[in-house]
Amino acid sequence: MKTATLLPQTLAIGIFLLLADAPPASAQGVAPTRPAAATNTTATTPAPATAPKSSKPATAAKFIKSNSIDLVTYAKNLGFTATWTKTPDTTQLTLKKPGMKLDFTSEHIDFYANGQRIFAGAPIHAYQNSLWISRIDADNLLTPIAAPAAIKSPIPALRVIAIDAGHGGKDKGTTNPRLKVDEKTFTLDTANRLKTLLEQKGYKVILTRLQDKQVDLGDRPDIAAKFKADLLVSIHYNAIENYSEAQTVTGVEVIRFTPRNQPPLFKRANPGNEDRLPNPADANGNWSALAAFQVHRALLSNLKVSDRGLKHDKLAVLRLATMPAILVEPGFLTNDAEAKKIATAAYRQEIAKAIAAGIQAYADTLALLRGQQQHSRQ
Numbered sequence: 001m002k003t004a005t006l007l008p009q010t011l012a013i014g015i016f017l018l019l020a021d022a023p024p025a026s027a028q029g030v031a032p033t034r035p036a037a038a039t040n041t042t043a044t045t046p047a048p049a050t051a052p053k054s055s056k057p058a059t060a061a062k063f064i065k066s067n068s069i070d071l072v073t074y075a076k077n078l079g080f081t082a083t084w085t086k087t088p089d090t091t092q093l094t095l096k097k098p099g100m101k102l103d104f105t106s107e108h109i110d111f112y113a114n115g116q117r118i119f120a121g122a123p124i125h126a127y128q129n130s131l132w133i134s135r136i137d138a139d140n141l142l143t144p145i146a147a148p149a150a151i152k153s154p155i156p157a158l159r160v161i162a163i164d165a166g167h168g169g170k171d172k173g174t175t176n177p178r179l180k181v182d183e184k185t186f187t188l189d190t191a192n193r194l195k196t197l198l199e200q201k202g203y204k205v206i207l208t209r210l211q212d213k214q215v216d217l218g219d220r221p222d223i224a225a226k227f228k229a230d231l232l233v234s235i236h237y238n239a240i241e242n243y244s245e246a247q248t249v250t251g252v253e254v255i256r257f258t259p260r261n262q263p264p265l266f267k268r269a270n271p272g273n274e275d276r277l278p279n280p281a282d283a284n285g286n287w288s289a290l291a292a293f294q295v296h297r298a299l300l301s302n303l304k305v306s307d308r309g310l311k312h313d314k315l316a317v318l319r320l321a322t323m324p325a326i327l328v329e330p331g332f333l334t335n336d337a338e339a340k341k342i343a344t345a346a347y348r349q350e351i352a353k354a355i356a357a358g359i360q361a362y363a364d365t366l367a368l369l370r371g372q373q374q375h376s377r378q
Helices: 015-020 058-067 071-077 135-146 183-200 219-226 280-303 336-342 345-377
Strands: 068-070 081-086 091-097 100-105 110-113 116-119 125-127 130-134 160-165 204-207 231-235 252-257 307-313 325-329
Touching (some): 058 068, 068 135, 071 091, 091 130, 100 135, 116 280, 130 135, 160 183, 183 204, 183 231, 219 231, 252 280, 280 307, 280 325, 336 345
Parallel strands (some): 116 307, 231 325
Antiparallel strands (some): 081 091, 091 100, 110 116, 252 325
16 A cells, blocks of 8 residues: 655646646645545535636647637537636636536646546646636546546446455555554455445456455456456555544545546656556546446445545556456545444445445446437437
């Protein structure tokens, strides 16, 4: 388990970041282990208003226009209505249609979908009386969440599910020495509980490890592929290194793979050469985002815990997956109060039920899309 760092309280967004289509660390607060995050903020409900014109230099404006999509135009094409509000420092945009409400704030890398906190790969920019989102985020994140019927890639099946219990063997993962508990034990227990629940729903389920055994990171997605899994769900429990900070940090995170040509969230300011290379996970990025969104929503709804966000990273277990894949962090073992809950079989059962509910919601969405597709062909 990686350890967290403390993010700075304020960070300016400059032309250097704009030209790289990369995220500033505009969020603030204590960051979790995989990857850093910001403290929660409450989205303002916009009132009808006119969005202000941007005063960004021409080079940045040209970059925004060529590498981003106007959110209002995008939303109108999908049946959303737009309302605006302006503060001295930001422009806020709310998009609504039945069943979906999206809240965006200019120069923020996060936005909200039905109240869920979602982290994009690049900040939302104010330009030409509107807000603009990067094309990569529109295709790989916003469309799967807000309009999955518009996803262009083939609708995947969902019959076989691979569950990956993080860590194992010599690799204990996160430990809480005060409570004498470790991550590897709880991930395997949660995986087994989830397996039972999914099998009861009729899915074929495989585990990447059946016992307290160390499995190489690259072998985990290989095992999923060997059994022709349609979805890979990796289960972990989170950590903060500093004890005093850890006692204030709780909640759920769900992680998808970072799209090609974007840097992993808060790891580096701009894409490096490694971020431009193709990866097996690229082919299923939009379906992974949809699965992550549904599981994230179910965890928040069922567990009633803090929302640490739907994030993205280039972790090996996700990067090497040839099927839609997500990583789930249902809580922090380094927070004593939350760890005491996780240490109970009853709470781990609730976690497993929430993940299963999210997977079923993903399956239901795929079935609905398949039905719509068949109807359109008649």
